[in-house]
Amino acid sequence: MSADNARPLVQIASYNTNLQAERGLPQDLVDWLAPTLQVSSFLARERRAPDIVAVGFQELLPLHLGLSGLSNPVLESRNALILSQIEKHAPNNERYTLIAKVVNVGVALLVYGRDDGVGQRACDRIRDYHHIVGTLLFPPRSSSSADSTPSGPTTMFDTRYQRRKGAWR
Structure with a gap:
């Protein structure tokens, strides 16, 4: 968050993977995420990257796989893909850091923070803790x-x- 923008810009998105897990096509996720990033910059009325991006997944993988703890590889692949798309669509080539990752069987939440603002401060507070x-x-x-x-x-x-x-x- 820069000094001239006192209010943080937050991008929130949710995605239903329809129990596809690793079989899900990455292009589906890209096609879904790219327009929301463009609309977000339009609604902000300025060419500005979001300070925080939160992406929620539902039906990430079938219940029996989620209960057996196999959601981590699926989430890591989604994390890499989402991070690449967020940084690709950032107006000034901003970089992002994964601040939080929460998985509960087939539901997941990934929270990213911009490196030159919220992301760095969050990492500093976690390190202090x-x-x-x-x-x-x-x-x-x-x-x-x-x-x-x-x-x-x-x-x-x-x-x-x-x-x-x-x-x-």
């Missing part, structure tokens, strides 16, 4: 406690850190 959780909630074991179990992995975490730090009561 992982840093905070990694350092405050489960700090790495000290070298003295790691020496007691030399065969243990170096990435072990000790949740009894307050007891190790001394008289904290």
Whole structure:
């Protein structure tokens, strides 16, 4: 989101794959997505790429395949195709990042953010979150406690850190 555009532009789309999974023709998806990207820039009344693009899928694959956890390869192929089409139709060759991916059996949601705005800030916040959780909630074991179990992995975490730090009561 640039400084002159204070309001984020959000593109939302949904697609029913009709249980085709990997057999679905990628061209169907391209033909469906390209016009919505063009209409989005028309409705924005300016030549501007969306800051956030959310694409939902329903009937992604048959129920028995979704329950067995086989939706990830299908979703990865759709992700690559959608990302290529979003970037291809961006007016100023903007780049996008996958911010979130949620799959629930045969229903999926992919959320993309523009790299020079929302996408970068979201990635920064996610990185901050992982840093905070990694350092405050489960700090790495000290070298003295790691020496007691030399065969243990170096990435072990000790949740009894307050007891190790001394008289904290």
